[in-house]
Amino acid sequence: MLFTWGALIQALLMLLVKASQRSFRDVSNCELNQKQQSDLNSFLWTIKRDPPSYFFGTIHVPYTRVWDFIPDNSKKAFQESSIVYFELDLTDPYTISALTSCQLLPQGENLQDVLPRDIYRRLKRHLDYVKLMMPSWMTPDQRGKGLYADYLFNAIAGNWERKRPVWVMLMVNSLTEADIKTRGVPVLDLYLAQEAERMRKRTGAVEKVEEQCHPLNGLNFSQVIFALNQTLLQQESLREGSVQVPYTTEDLIKHYNCGDLNSIIFNHETSQVPNFNNITLPPNEQITAQEIDSYFRQELIYKRNERMGKRVKALLEENPDKTFFFAFGAGHFLGNNTVIDVLRSQGYEVEHTPAGQPVSSGRSPKSPTIPLHAPYSTGQELEPSPPPGALPP
Numbered sequence: 001m002l003f004t005w006g007a008l009i010q011a012l013l014m015l016l017v018k019a020s021q022r023s024f025r026d027v028s029n030c031e032l033n034q035k036q037q038s039d040l041n042s043f044l045w046t047i048k049r050d051p052p053s054y055f056f057g058t059i060h061v062p063y064t065r066v067w068d069f070i071p072d073n074s075k076k077a078f079q080e081s082s083i084v085y086f087e088l089d090l091t092d093p094y095t096i097s098a099l100t101s102c103q104l105l106p107q108g109e110n111l112q113d114v115l116p117r118d119i120y121r122r123l124k125r126h127l128d129y130v131k132l133m134m135p136s137w138m139t140p141d142q143r144g145k146g147l148y149a150d151y152l153f154n155a156i157a158g159n160w161e162r163k164r165p166v167w168v169m170l171m172v173n174s175l176t177e178a179d180i181k182t183r184g185v186p187v188l189d190l191y192l193a194q195e196a197e198r199m200r201k202r203t204g205a206v207e208k209v210e211e212q213c214h215p216l217n218g219l220n221f222s223q224v225i226f227a228l229n230q231t232l233l234q235q236e237s238l239r240e241g242s243v244q245v246p247y248t249t250e251d252l253i254k255h256y257n258c259g260d261l262n263s264i265i266f267n268h269e270t271s272q273v274p275n276f277n278n279i280t281l282p283p284n285e286q287i288t289a290q291e292i293d294s295y296f297r298q299e300l301i302y303k304r305n306e307r308m309g310k311r312v313k314a315l316l317e318e319n320p321d322k323t324f325f326f327a328f329g330a331g332h333f334l335g336n337n338t339v340i341d342v343l344r345s346q347g348y349e350v351e352h353t354p355a356g357q358p359v360s361s362g363r364s365p366k367s368p369t370i371p372l373h374a375p376y377s378t379g380q381e382l383e384p385s386p387p388p389g390a391l392p393p
Contacts, residue, residue, distance in 0.1 A: 040355040041257060043330050044074040045340060048349040051323045052360050053316060054081065055340065057330030059256050061249060062185035069257035071355035081325035084196040085315065088212065089205040091193055102213035103167040111161045111168065116225065122232050123168065127157060129239065130175045137177040142184050152183060166216050169228045172235060178249055192327050206311040215299035219292070226288050302337045309342025
């Protein structure tokens with residue numbers, strides 16, 4: 001079983017996200033039945049050309065938690081697009097294999113060999129705690145679908161002693177009660193990939209696994225140990241009840257559904273990358289935290305946005321008569337130096353498309369319809385099934 005890259009990147013976001021709480025809209029009472037189409041939050045942008053193409057911002061959560069809040073015009077843009085592109089193709093067996101391989105230590109090495117003894121001992125104790133608690137964290141619905149605690153634990157944390165410390169850090173941050181309860185339903189980006197396949201659309205990816213993996217593996221050892229230690233300290237404090245999670249997946253879902261583009265957690269005042277900066281840290285550790293923050297911001301955000309934007313431009317130029325739907329993580333479209341900024345710098349006009357605003361049909365042929373409301377699904381996002389006969393790119 002594979003703990004997918006999207007979940008790992010979201011773990012980065014949720015780790016110690018820099019959130020300007022004062023600027024957030026109060027979404028505690030947000031209810032779908034109180035919202036008209038024109039009131040819905042929109043993560044759709046139109047690339048103005050004939051025919052038009054679209055950017056759509058996703059988050060890595062069960063699609064059933066957000067689908068009914070996604071405006072109808074976003075769904076129509078997806079339906080009428082002939083080509084759908086994602087960051088990675090998680091239905092390709094090569095992608096799955098490469099993602100797994102990049103997380104592993106060199107042959108013959110284990111975590112116990114590379115981690116300081118105290119950190120290894122604390123890590124093992126925490127994972128033992130998670131495994132013990134897993135049955136009580138699972139929902140009746142998950143158990144009814146045939147998910148078992150041991151199976152779920154192994155799907156996320158299996159072979160953990162062979163993983164590189166940076167991936168273990170991200171894994172630990174995802175092994176929380178709230179995140180465990182979301183397992184068993186396809187996440188939004190995977191659901192869109194499945195729908196695109198069902199609707200017989202052409203699909204693709206703008207990145208290679210290695211381009212996403214290598215930046216994480218590029219952190220130096222002392223930085224990784226610092227980050228893993230900070231993560232364990234936070235999880236240990238949560239277990240003891242001495243602190244509360246500063247920003248949860250539930251908060252992320254609420255702001256995606258009910259926030260606005262000025263208050264969403266991906267805005268220019270916040271970070272999509274792990275922020276270990278803490279005023280309680282000693283000065284030397286604050287420097288390390290700032291170095292990690294700067295490294296991730298540059299490698300995982302700005303450089304990727306530049307590369308993704310250039311590849312989007314190339315695809316548009318190679319297919320002038322096609323309508324594309326680019327579904328990337330929402331953070332790639334919000335803040336500074338975004339994918340949208342890259343396209344605009346190349347002369348393209350890209351406009352935010354509010355909910356309720358009609359989208360142009362362009363010249364693309366009609367596709368089968370996509371459900372406007374979330375159907376019940378028992379699909380699992382833990383290990384996407386590759387299509388028959390799929391070959392590596």
